[in-house]
Amino acid sequence: MASKVIQALYNDDDVLMHAVKKVRAEHHHIEEVYTPFPVHGLDKAMGLADTRIAITSFLYGCLGLTVAVVMMNYIMIEDWPQDIGGKPSFSYLENMPAFVPIMFELTVFFAAHLMVITFYLRSRMWPFKKAENPDKRTTDDHFLMEIGLHDNENELADLLWETGAVEVKVTEKES
Known part of the structure; x- marks a missing residue:
């Protein structure tokens, strides 16, 4: 089943952290964040539960x-x-x-x-598994935030541009 998601690309981890906090404050559910390196505090900002x-x-x-x-x-x-x-x-x-x-x-x-x-x-990472990152730039120097859409595409796109995104696009995601 495919669902629509909006992807916002950022080029700085501090801008990404600010964006995640702002998107969460607006009560949107962040599906995933792709980063080229671990970002300290991102799990707390996204509201993820502690690992067991x-x-x-x-x-x-x-x-x-x-x-x-x-x-x-x-x-x-x-x-x-x-x-x-x-x-x-x-x-x-x-x-x-x-x-x-x-x-x-x-x-x-x-x-x-x-x-x-x-x-x-x-983490569903086993040998010979195809990479799931939606944009190859997330393995180099960009950060991508993926948010599920529920008939709020324009409002969410405007919010993401406000947070400092360098690129915003809507895509279909296989689930």
Whole structure:
């Protein structure tokens, strides 16, 4: 289903921030903003909710810690116990101080790798996916704000020109 959107192009991130705040103050819904680099505070200005990726990172770290504990208990205590450096090998708790570095490393490994995979899947960015940016200039030096239209094209275009847009156009967007 295609819907009409209006796209405003800006050439300065400060002008873009001012425009986003003004458009939000006029109670228009900003669909997306495309920028060539991260703009500090843009997510707050757009009214986006905080990300929950930190929660998933914690859960992935817990998973890594669990895998490390189970793996070391099986390998070093049950399957093939070895006397390394005079340490007793018949109890996990007696050997735990030696296992702390492995537990830490696997916690960080699982959290980092699974968090990156989650981010890419959540952002729908996978290998060989065609780029979705509507204007190639947004990868170089321009900023694009995309707003959904609801029979208010002229009013919205005037507002965007007031905010300092260098180009305003109406296009069809596939959803």
